[in-house]
Amino acid sequence: MLYFSKLRVFSVLIFTLIISYFTISNFTKVDDEFFSKNIKLGLDLQGGSYLLLEIDNEPVITQRLQSKVLEFKKFFKDKDIKVRNFVIEDKSIIFDVENSKIEDVKSLLDDDKSEINPYFQQYKSHQFNFENMDTSFKLEFSDYGLVLLKNSSLDQAIEIVRRRVDEVGTNEPNILKRGNDRILVELPGLDDPGRIKSLLGKTANLTFQFISSSSEESFGTEKLSFEDGSSEAIVSKRIVLSGDNLMDAKPTMNNQTNETVVSFSLDRVGAKKFGKATSNGVGKRLAIVLDGKIISAPEVREPIIGGNGQISGNFTFQSATDLALLLRSGALPAPLNIIEERTVGPDLGKDSINAGIMSLIIGFILVVAFMFYKYRFFGLIANLALISNLFLLVGILTLFEATLTLPGIAGIILTVGMAVDANVLIFERIKEELKNENNSIVAFDSGYTKSRTTILDANITTLIAAVILFFMGSGPIKGFSITLGVGILTTLFSVYFIARLITAYYVIKNKHKEKLI
Amino acid sequence: MKTIYFNKFYKSFNILSGILIIASLVFLVFKGLNFGVDFKGGTLIELRTDKSSANITKIRDSFNQMNLGDVSVKNFGNETDFVVKFEKQNSNDPKFIEEIKTKLSNSIGTVDFRRVENVGPKVSAELLRSGVIAIALSLAAMLLYIWIRFEWQFSLGAILALFHDVIITLGVFSVFSLEINLSIVAAVLTIVGYSMNDTVVIFDRVRENLRKYADIKIFELTNISINETLSRTIITSVTTLLALLSIFIFGGEILKGFSLAMILGVIFGTYSSIYIANPVLVSLKVSQRTIVKEEKNN
Numbered sequence: 046m047l048y049f050s051k052l053r054v055f056s057v058l059i060f061t062l063i064i065s066y067f068t069i070s071n072f073t074k075v076d077d078e079f080f081s082k083n084i085k086l087g088l089d090l091q092g093g094s095y096l097l098l099e100i101d102n103e104p105v106i107t108q109r110l111q112s113k114v115l116e117f118k119k120f121f122k123d124k125d126i127k128v129r130n131f132v133i134e135d136k137s138i139i140f141d142v143e144n145s146k147i148e149d150v151k152s153l154l155d156d157d158k159s160e161i162n163p164y165f166q167q168y169k170s171h172q173f174n175f176e177n178m179d180t181s182f183k184l185e186f187s188d189y190g191l192v193l194l195k196n197s198s199l200d201q202a203i204e205i206v207r208r209r210v211d212e213v214g215t216n217e218p219n220i221l222k223r224g225n226d227r228i229l230v231e232l233p234g235l236d237d238p239g240r241i242k243s244l245l246g247k248t249a250n251l252t253f254q255f256i257s258s259s260s261e262e263s264f265g266t267e268k269l270s271f272e273d274g275s276s277e278a279i280v281s282k283r284i285v286l287s288g289d290n291l292m293d294a295k296p297t298m299n300n301q302t303n304e305t306v307v308s309f310s311l312d313r314v315g316a317k318k319f320g321k322a323t324s325n326g327v328g329k330r331l332a333i334v335l336d337g338k339i340i341s342a343p344e345v346r347e348p349i350i351g352g353n354g355q356i357s358g359n360f361t362f363q364s365a366t367d368l369a370l371l372l373r374s375g376a377l378p379a380p381l382n383i384i385e386e387r388t389v390g391p392d393l394g395k396d397s398i399n400a401g402i403m404s405l406i407i408g409f410i411l412v413v414a415f416m417f418y419k420y421r422f423f424g425l426i427a428n429l430a431l432i433s434n435l436f437l438l439v440g441i442l443t444l445f446e447a448t449l450t451l452p453g454i455a456g457i458i459l460t461v462g463m464a465v466d467a468n469v470l471i472f473e474r475i476k477e478e479l480k481n482e483n484n485s486i487v488a489f490d491s492g493y494t495k496s497r498t499t500i501l502d503a504n505i506t507t508l509i510a511a512v513i514l515f516f517m518g519s520g521p522i523k524g525f526s527i528t529l530g531v532g533i534l535t536t537l538f539s540v541y542f543i544a545r546l547i548t549a550y551y552v553i554k555n556k557h558k559e560k561l562i
Numbered sequence: 563m564k565t566i567y568f569n570k571f572y573k574s575f576n577i578l579s580g581i582l583i584i585a586s587l588v589f590l591v592f593k594g595l596n597f598g599v600d601f602k603g604g605t606l607i608e609l610r611t612d613k614s615s616a617n618i619t620k621i622r623d624s625f626n627q628m629n630l631g632d633v634s635v636k637n638f639g640n641e642t643d644f645v646v647k648f649e650k651q652n653s654n655d656p657k658f659i660e661e662i663k664t665k666l667s668n669s670i671g672t673v674d675f676r677r678v679e680n681v682g683p684k685v686s687a688e689l690l691r692s693g694v695i696a697i698a699l700s701l702a703a704m705l706l707y708i709w710i711r712f713e714w715q716f717s718l719g720a721i722l723a724l725f726h727d728v729i730i731t732l733g734v735f736s737v738f739s740l741e742i743n744l745s746i747v748a749a750v751l752t753i754v755g756y757s758m759n760d761t762v763v764i765f766d767r768v769r770e771n772l773r774k775y776a777d778i779k780i781f782e783l784t785n786i787s788i789n790e791t792l793s794r795t796i797i798t799s800v801t802t803l804l805a806l807l808s809i810f811i812f813g814g815e816i817l818k819g820f821s822l823a824m825i826l827g828v829i830f831g832t833y834s835s836i837y838i839a840n841p842v843l844v845s846l847k848v849s850q851r852t853i854v855k856e857e858k859n860n
Contacts, residue, residue: 089816097685243656383654384682393608393676400814408808412801419797452745455809455817459752459824462805466798470763473794499766502711503759509703510755514748517696519689522748529752 047490047549057542064440084443087450092391094238096230098381105198105379120161137185195225198378208374209244236390248336248380249371251288256330257281272338280332285322290315294372296365305365307356316352324348401454408458427468430544437535450524460532467540470496489552504533569785575837586733598743603686607646608677616670624669639815651680693747700751704758719842720761723834727757731826745820753827760835767791776850784840799832
């Protein structure tokens with residue numbers, strides 16, 4: 046155990062130096078992306094906001110079923126099959142089929158090549174499962190169909206969330222999928238997430254609908270309240286124009302009224318629709334509806350043909366800016382609920398870093414002093430191993446750009462405390478061996494050999510705890526498991542390569558000396 | 563070094579441990595644990611007031627007027643820092659926190675919200691579940707590991723020592739109503755690792771000595787092994803405790819609970835390796851035949 050080949054010595058040194066370089070690179074500036082890596086600080090250290098959003102998929106499911114009903118109607122009409130009594134009930138579609146065509150409908154729904162109920166070979170599942178009772182059919186989403194739907198609405202939602210967050214202009218936001226209905230948004234440096242939360246909390250479904258003069262509208266009417274809650278109005282269900290046709294929106298000042306408004310421009314289709322509707326509706330009031338609430342309902346004085354318009358509604362400049370932003374980024378497929386929020390102010394983050402570094406330095410000094418007191422020269426060797434251990438640990442965390450959290454710093458300090466264990470086990474064993482063995486080289490060698498399994502056992506148990514934490518923990522706790530786990534690996538390296546190398550060199554030089562340790 | 567007769571006190575300390583475990587269980591069942599917002603849901607606000615004239619009573623009164631459910635206010639480190647926790651969580655309303663801040667500044671002057679945590683009921687239930695699973699999983703993994711490495715008598719001793727440490731540590735948290743949050747789960751897992759580590763070191767020596775000495779009774783043998791590994795046990799627990807004390811004292815309020823749990827765990831872990839794990843070997847009458855038989859089977 047004491048022999049090292051020249052090549053081995055060389056590679057240990059090179060490896061240690063390279064990794065240690067990355068520790069130092071945290072404190073220097075180099076004009077190269079690879080060589081100027083820094084440890085990423087977690088939100089608890091640099092301050093910022095963590096938001097976990099959950100999509101409420103209920104409305105999407107209903108919407109999708111509604112459009113599916115339209116598809117079915119057209120599909121069966123083309124096939125000359127009479128179906129009737131379509132109902133959407135309890136997340137399923139129910140309809141009746143004429144007696145003679147029951148078998149036809151069954152095979153149309155069940156076929157692997159079904160156009161209306163697509164079959165996914167790799168998942169062995171149709172989009173819909175169906176039940177048949179006499180002439181009645183009942184369809185509901187299969188598990189896979191539901192997953193597909195959730196994934197697509199998550200994909201859409203994450204895109205919209207990203208646009209909205211980007212438009213606000215926070216630095217380096219981190220937006221990630223979690224499962225199939227959640228989105229994680231990390232906003233470093235943001236200490237008041239109020240605005241982002243209000244932007245993400247809105248679906249931003251914009252529609253233009255005429256205020257109904259008579260309740261006998263062919264499309265039906267609905268009663269909507271105004272945004273400020275002051276009054277209600279009866280609105281035609283016919284949607285003149287929706288936010289989909291919006292090309293751009295920005296806050297501007299209306300020179301005549303001296304009011305802040307949101308001006309928008311429409312795409313070509315939208316402009317045409319809007320022009321036609323406003324031509325026919327001169328004199329009527331057109332309600333601008335956002336997420337089921339009327340923002341304002343101005344009277345149409347003249348046809349609006351150019352595709353440009355304005356939305357007024359008692360805006361402040363801030364609220365006009367936000368509305369314009371929401372309209373530009375598009376509507377979310379479904380409402381998002383914020384189910385978890387954690388915000389740390391920047392000065393608490395700074396305090397935490399200072400406290401963390403302070404306790405690391407003091408803990409380190411105490412351990413080093415204690416080891417020197419207990420083992421003198423060999424204490425120095427263990428301490429040298431401990432220092433290189435720290436450099437390796439921080440270096441590896443930097444190299445892999447791991448996120449350092451406050452519990453992560455605690456993990457580093459804990460590593461300092463526990464890392465000496467391996468050297469202690471070895472030194473104590475050597476002491477025992479020296480009692481019965483005069484040749485110090487033999488004693489040292491067997492000291493290392495005999496303590497090896499114990500050291501492995503001891504470290505594997507801690508590693509198991511770290512790995513489980515890594516997979517089960519979240520955020521700051523994950524940071525702890527990373528430093529603890531990597532710390533064990535660097536500990537073993539520093540004990541078996543660095544400390545053993547120095548020990549070997551020393552013992553071989555001083556083999557005739559009495560009482561080596 | 564002089565031999566210490568740890569084995570003379572096996573019985574008395576076993577009785578003590580038994581009492582502590584029963585007491586802990588009684589507290590855990592009847593008083594329960596003080597779960598933080600991570601596991602109970604709700605809102606936590608760490609705030610700093612402008613002047614030290616703001617006190618707990620004043621802050622509690624103004625929060626109580628806001629209809630936020632059960633409110634708890636605690637001093638947090640400095641005399642100007644407080645942690646407020648309440649049941650209501652409404653992270654969907656973007657003005658929720660802002661309104662609280664306005665109302666609070668009206669009654670006690672300028673406040674700075676240094677940290678806000680808002681955990682919905684669904685998430686807190688999930689976090690609690692995954693915390694329990696993590697601890698159960700780590701105990702199972704340790705059991706598996708030690709079962710592969712040692713004979714069953716040893717495994718039983720090590721696992722009993724683990725349960726002993728975890729139960730008593732949680733018991734202390736229950737008695738003093740200390741908060742259980744995500745970092746305590748991390749601490750408990752690390753305690754499990756540490757306690758196992760400590761037990762394994764002594765057990766390795768017991769097994770080695772069992773091979774060496776056929777005619778020494780296990781009662782004596784455990785004591786020899788404990789003594790032979792004693793200086794290592796002391797040095798390692800001292801260095802670990804030094805590191806943890808440094809976190810406890812200098813690491814800021816957020817890490818207090820975490821480091822305290824670890825400190826307790828290291829103390830109980832060291833104690834249980836000697837006074838729980840070893841007596842189990844003695845009462846199961848482990849002898850040289852126990853390990854030789856196993857080795858033949860393998």
